[in-house]
Amino acid sequence: MHKSFGAVEVLKGVSLTVERGQVxxxxGRSGSGKSTLLRCINGLETIQSGRIEIAGEEVTQDKEKLRHLRTEVGIVFQSYNLFPHLSVGENIMLAPKIVKKVAAxxxxxxxxxxxxxxxxxEKFDAYPDQLSGGQQQRVAIARSLAMHPKLMLFDEVTSALDPELTEEVLNVMERLARNGMTMILVTHEMGFAKRVANTTVxxxxxxxxxxxxxxxxxANPQTPELRQFVKADVK
Structure with a gap:
């Protein structure tokens, strides 16, 4: 696929296959196109050319199909985007009731x-401002899981958290991986990628x-660019 913002081409012919149950x-460095790739997969960005298919369905900008896509593909961002005036339980229940018309x-x-x-x-009745950053991010993950997605996308979900809270969130993601959830994650946590992801790109x-x-x-980077990237992370 190819994706441009104006005259700037951000994705220059990216091809990727992810199997069911794969992590x-x-x-890569900031600006390499990772987050844009995730946003294209979820239909948040329109691609200029190419094709994206999820579980046999092509991602298009048709509004009805996009609505259906978002019930199948969950995405969790760095910012939690929880509604502050709703309790944790209400935040999670909102989309299933409105989008999927699920009974209360x-x-x-x-x-x-x-x-x-x-x-x-124990946090069902708590409000977002009563939670730590790590807890809010875990609620954001739970909110996506409530839609029973076929695919979960994580966009640098721990980058705003301190190390202890990061570990909290990574533990949840590792549990999802063990349970067979198909996941694509943009991450700067190299140890986590090495331990949990079947494939790293x-x-x-x-x-x-x-x-x-x-x-x-x-263990064996093939290009100078990856060798340098891995070496910088070790430091």
């Missing part, structure tokens, strides 16, 4: 279930520079 980490009791039961999954069962200047099994890719 793929996207790494079913939405309530699902909210309880996903909060347990992210380790926040190194992006550089809008292209996929290297791609392979995570352990091998980190």
């Amino acid at each position: 793929v980490a996207l790494i 009791k079913e939405a309530h039961d699902t909210a309880r279930e996903v909060l347990q999954l992210v380790g926040l069962s 190194f992006m550089h200047k809008g292209r996929i520079w290297e791609e392979g099994p995570s352990q091998e890719l980190f």
